[in-house]
Amino acid sequence: MRTYNELSLDERVEMQRRLEAGDSLRAIARSLGRAASTISRERRRAPSGVTYLAQAAQGRARLCRRKPRVPRKLDDPALREVVHELLFARWSPQQIAGILARAFPDRADYRVSHETIYGAIYVTPRGDLR
Template sequence: MGRRKLSFGDRSEIATGTKAGWSVRRIARHLGRCPSVISREIRRNSTKTRGYQAVGADVAAQRRRARPQRRKVAADPVLKARVDADLAASWTPNQISGRLRLEAADPTVERMANSPDAKGRTISGEAIYQYIYALPRGELARRGIMLPSKRTRRRPRSIGRSRGGPIVAMVPLPARPGR
């Protein structure tokens, strides 16, 4: 089954199936989709009082898909100031994330010099990387920020390549002598 978005027709079939009392697997089989897709859709878009409504689910899905999405760092001025200051001090995103977690968990820990107060907010290293890589090209250099990897763009995943060469003179497990 390929990855394709649920259409409004799919959502109306899901609504009809849930009202008829069908199981998630039966709805998935009827639509030719994976049960986890149907389960996730129902869980995301159901309300306690009205259940699953196709129109509301479709509107919510369009809103979630809207681009550009606001990143957590860019949306919060306190976090943005802290992350920018720590990046300028040559901290890695994972170090910044760990330090914020430590400061939030233990109030006796003082913040680092030249770092604005994060007011107990935390963020993951991955969210900081997303913020960094969403910046316009050349912005890191203009700010004087240099990541340890010296990479200004994300590296694409390598698909289909093996990590090393073949094992020379490999002996299969059944052919090896016992202990």
């Protein structure tokens, strides 16, 4: 299984130069020894309508690398109660995640993944939600 290695600044500079020259993403990927999807994904990360800038991309990558994603918890007592009731009604975490998204479209804090719900189930003894 391959592991993901971030693009280096040198690779980003080469990518910028080749994009400015009009090379295709596949040609750039071949020259860098990277998958075309890696180059495409890197290109899409730049703001739309803006030419790709290697230095800016490197800065964004550095910022993203420094900010680890904080796992969600069921901290809101009202949300926890809704999830708790649905679990006891024998709904699956997938069903609960789906119904919450549809029932509360304007409440981003009520959009939780089924993994978050499973995490809440397994983190405490006897399946009680935390």
